[in-house]
Amino acid sequence: MSHMSIPKTYKLFIGGKFPRSESGRVYDVHGPKGVFLANVAQASRKDARDAVVAARSAQSGWAGATAYNRGQVLYRIAEMLDGRTEQFVAEIRSVTGASDKVARAEVHAAVDMWVWYAGWADKYAQIAGNANPVSGPFFNLSVPEPTGVVVSVASQDTAYSLIGLVSAIAPAIVTGNTVVVIANEAAPLAALSFAEVVSTSDVPGGVINILTGSAAEIMPWLASHADVNALDLAAASGLSTVEWEKAAADTLTRIVRPRAAFTSLSVDRIDALVETKTIWHTKSLA
């Protein structure tokens, strides 16, 4: 008997669950020759609000986990992602029409990127923190702290549907931030399958939240949201971000402006989403 293919329903990923959009809306995703691929949930501002609530409630627990534990969880994501290589290659190819070689290279680069950032989890404080010399019998320590809830826009270039997503998530969560990410609108399939990887990788619900839909529609609400601590627009170079940045400034939200090399492996990406806490502590006289 021939096997009948089962088209997958692509839903949002909020708080560790896969809900449909509150609005009930979906949009079509097409392949390179206009062939219909899937209906994908089109997130509304209320979905975005729910995602921020989920990210906020997960944040203290995630930041409170040991750096070692966070690193283990991130490695686990890389393992699960690697194990699903064929699925991601197929999804990337179906949307962009890329060759097997190109698609496979993107998946491998995405796995490598996870491993690279996972390694920083228990090493980052060593390079970003410091024991400051002070004139008195005190320890004076500067330590990096996560900024909090980060809203990140993944690259909207269909050539970066997976690696663009990874580069929007990994640098934020490695230090204990939680993230709400807007996936690639035209090529969202890899992002939604990535959500399945996350949900099977010991990541607490709410640490990573993935929305599909129009960044232009959702971002004004997320940018102005008073409970969002940072806006990562590193990969948003093709979008008009100025109004978002203005809205974010009204609630003192940290902004990472669009930059060219957003997929490069760089500690700068982690630096942009931490704050430095400085602590004074008396030296023991014993």
Added chain:
Amino acid sequence: MTFIATERANRLGLSSLDSVVAFVKALPGVDAVGLEARAANLATRSIKNSSKMAALDTIIRLIDLTTLEGADTAGKVRSLVAKAATPDASHPDTPRVAAVCVYPDMVEHAVAALGSRQGDGVTGISVASVATAFPSGRSTLDIKIADTRYAVEKGANEIDMVIDRGAALSGDWETVYSEIRAIREACDRGDGTHAHLKVILETGELATYDAIKRASWLAILAGADFIKTSTGKVQPAATLPTTVLMLEVVRDWFLLTGEKIGVKPAGGIRQSKDAIRYLVAVVETVGEDWLHPHLFRFGASSLLNDVLLQRQKMLTGHYSGPDYVTVD
């Protein structure tokens, strides 16, 4: 057990304890499926933006801001009172809540903190006290009466009593009735007025809609000013079907006698969206008259913050966050 007749029981021609109990036992059963479908249907009502602000303000005016923790202190009660009077300091036009609800030993602190701002829920902020060995109610009648009198003497405007669920579940409605009646008398201040009595049925423990209906009728007959769903200490606490059922009993009583009894869902209502559904249920079951602090209350603590966040969103045009409301 001595039967203390009430005006309400007399109205129905019920002149003995036996006849009261026989009356509630003979009440027709509740159509559970119909009730839940009705409640689910009411919950689908869409509230447009133009009505939402009015709904949020109404919710705030109907809240009994509550702290019922073992760790309560006089300081916590004072900050609760401050929040009750000025829920959102960044928007001073925010209405104040109806009442603060505390344990009996905290009544004096609430009264002192309120000062001249104390009132009956409309004229000022009312002080409600739980009593009668809240939340379990497992103590002797003497102690429950003493508990109640203490709270009234210290200045509570309202008493939230719990019924004896053990008695209700074993069919001993006589005890349930007599106890409510005794507590109602303990609410008397001696000058012809009385502290308003809310009777907590603890619907989560009564198990069936039929028992909830019986307990609602019995509480009304025994002299309740309000019937209240839950202590908030038992799951499930307030649910929409349960509240609709209690509203229906109140409506039936109104149609029979013209007298208005209050309803207070308490526990588990944390989001504005849920609270708005309760408002819809009130309007559709008993009418808009009941959206009044003397006839409807929300027993809640975290609900207020969510309403304030929604209110801030309506006023500023952007989503707010927990950093913009007080932590309790």
